[in-house]
Amino acid sequence: MEKKPLIQLVNLVKTYDNENVVNGINLTIYENEFVTLLGPSGCGKTTTLRMLGGFVTPDSGVIAIEGKDFSEIPAFARPINTVFQRYALFPHLNVINNVAFGLHHRPLSFLTEFYKRRIEKVSPDGSLLQNKRLLKKTIDDFILKDAKEMLALVKLSGYDTRKIDQLSGGQQQRVALARALINRPKILLLDEPLAALDLKLRQNMQYELKEMQRNLGITFIFVTHDQEEAMTMSDRIVVMRNGNIEQLGTPKSIYNEPVNQYVAHFIGETNIFDGEITAKQEVTFLNTKFKFIGYEGFKVGTKVDVVIRPEDWDVVPAEKASIEGQVTFSLFKGVHNELVVRAEDHDILVNDYEYFEVGSKIGLKVDPYEIHLMGKENE
Amino acid sequence: MNSTYAKLANPYRIWLYVLVFIPMIALVALGFTNLTSSISFNSLSFTLENFDMFGEKSILVGFRNSFTFASITTLVAFVIGYLTAYLVYRSNFNNKFGIMTLVILPMWSNLILRIDALANIMSENNILTSLIGFSPFSNINGTPLAVIIGMVFTYVPFMILPIYTALEKIDNSLIEASADLGKTPFQTFLHVVFPLSLKGVVTGSIMVFLPTFSGFAIPKILSKGRIVFIGNIIETKFNYTIFNDGALLASTILFLIFGAIVLLRRFDKEGETLL
Numbered sequence: 234m235e236k237k238p239l240i241q242l243v244n245l246v247k248t249y250d251n252e253n254v255v256n257g258i259n260l261t262i263y264e265n266e267f268v269t270l271l272g273p274s275g276c277g278k279t280t281t282l283r284m285l286g287g288f289v290t291p292d293s294g295v296i297a298i299e300g301k302d303f304s305e306i307p308a309f310a311r312p313i314n315t316v317f318q319r320y321a322l323f324p325h326l327n328v329i330n331n332v333a334f335g336l337h338h339r340p341l342s343f344l345t346e347f348y349k350r351r352i353e354k355v356s357p358d359g360s361l362l363q364n365k366r367l368l369k370k371t372i373d374d375f376i377l378k379d380a381k382e383m384l385a386l387v388k389l390s391g392y393d394t395r396k397i398d399q400l401s402g403g404q405q406q407r408v409a410l411a412r413a414l415i416n417r418p419k420i421l422l423l424d425e426p427l428a429a430l431d432l433k434l435r436q437n438m439q440y441e442l443k444e445m446q447r448n449l450g451i452t453f454i455f456v457t458h459d460q461e462e463a464m465t466m467s468d469r470i471v472v473m474r475n476g477n478i479e480q481l482g483t484p485k486s487i488y489n490e491p492v493n494q495y496v497a498h499f500i501g502e503t504n505i506f507d508g509e510i511t512a513k514q515e516v517t518f519l520n521t522k523f524k525f526i527g528y529e530g531f532k533v534g535t536k537v538d539v540v541i542r543p544e545d546w547d548v549v550p551a552e553k554a555s556i557e558g559q560v561t562f563s564l565f566k567g568v569h570n571e572l573v574v575r576a577e578d579h580d581i582l583v584n585d586y587e588y589f590e591v592g593s594k595i596g597l598k599v600d601p602y603e604i605h606l607m608g609k610e611n612e
Numbered sequence: 613m614n615s616t617y618a619k620l621a622n623p624y625r626i627w628l629y630v631l632v633f634i635p636m637i638a639l640v641a642l643g644f645t646n647l648t649s650s651i652s653f654n655s656l657s658f659t660l661e662n663f664d665m666f667g668e669k670s671i672l673v674g675f676r677n678s679f680t681f682a683s684i685t686t687l688v689a690f691v692i693g694y695l696t697a698y699l700v701y702r703s704n705f706n707n708k709f710g711i712m713t714l715v716i717l718p719m720w721s722n723l724i725l726r727i728d729a730l731a732n733i734m735s736e737n738n739i740l741t742s743l744i745g746f747s748p749f750s751n752i753n754g755t756p757l758a759v760i761i762g763m764v765f766t767y768v769p770f771m772i773l774p775i776y777t778a779l780e781k782i783d784n785s786l787i788e789a790s791a792d793l794g795k796t797p798f799q800t801f802l803h804v805v806f807p808l809s810l811k812g813v814v815t816g817s818i819m820v821f822l823p824t825f826s827g828f829a830i831p832k833i834l835s836k837g838r839i840v841f842i843g844n845i846i847e848t849k850f851n852y853t854i855f856n857d858g859a860l861l862a863s864t865i866l867f868l869i870f871g872a873i874v875l876l877r878r879f880d881k882e883g884e885t886l887l
Binding site for chain 1: 783791802
């Protein structure tokens, strides 16, 4: 199926105090996609999100939604809703009124359009449209019903009249989500909404958010600095640094084929070695020759960064090993053991299911397809 | 609480008992006695006759004047004060605290002096006529308008400060959230900013209403004695040593103030907007 582009960011620039916080970003986001902007604090991910939401005006560039330029359109007129980092729930309203806020105080014409299909269902001959008072009452009923439905969706049924300060962090987060979703936005922005939750709750919410995004058909744009969170939920991840996009791709491709050391380090613990292509399909690092697969583009003699994930090393008997080393650190982590192996004057991170004592000598081997190469010029 | 530290409060506690509680109880009690020109325990007797006073026309007019003028002053001060507080809150001044200091600056000079100066500007042959040759308000002295101007001028800072404090406490993300949910800036003001600043409005209104209701100096000077507030009546009663009537009226006002504080606590439980 051909995917339809929903949002296009073209050369988006935002400067604060002569510093480009967002430095000419180009990004296309498709319908019903879960895209995560990932990076450390100060990488421009939040500023990008805020420009999309309309809270920050870009200095230059285009924000197009379904082909229409929205850069100059104020936040209240965008088909976008946001779940804020600290939820920003209205303390003077109770839960149900918070949820319904986006539909309250709207002109009748807007609401008639918003509930067009349901009004047609209730009164197929259109007579309801003639009676303003009855129409208003019907729409108010719709709004209340919708708000209750949204609360049920986020598993907060029965909390209608609670005050905001009587809710826990996780519950507030759910209310914020319901408040955004009731407007049936095309795009939902989420600014680190899970950062304040504890681990268990966060994992539950990650799963639920992903479910909702699939079921509701909304495009989610998620901002986080937590690479695990990004991996779990996203269809595509945008890794950012200093206002630039470093890499854009599926979680798998970013994990397995990072374009440079920055991405490789950010996306998880890893080994990066200096290497050189010494023959066709052969790379030398740790004073040892290794076969690899793919990467036809590298000529013999090219200096490269070699990335090998800790779990890709295999511990094998000495006669089968490519290199040998001594275990200098060993930690049981539940599912696997985390080892540091000293070999050829380098510390190698190795994850293995077997336990080895500190000081024991082990042999290491890596399969050719698990060797990932990055050109030095990508930095 | 550590008892050693608790003892540090003793000087103030004694001060409070001797100079506040005892006089206050005495004042309330005095309203139920027959003591007028002289206070002596020999001729002391309990009576409720003083309450007959509330049927007198002059007293009722005093209460009515106090209430009407205090209400108008509160309303005008609310409009001016809210606008000022809101403009400062929305402005890009670096030093908003400095602006607020300017607001309370007039309070550094004596109230009577300021009101006398106002009375001068409002009468003929005032300082403005001698300085610039004309005076825009030269003949309003003695009118209700003069009293209202004087009271608003004096008490508007008490309205500005709590409203400003309440506005400053509104998290900017709430305003963003409102815009995000489709509200225009005006709707955001109406449905988010104003409700959240209501605490400040209630605090400010009470802080303006009470002193204008019970005050007597401003109406006395600016109406040239033509408009009598309940405060003026109390002053007169005490001046003419009709202690029991004066005390009863003063107790009534105390009772009203107490009621207002109870009301305030319902709106602003933590006393956030009280500076």
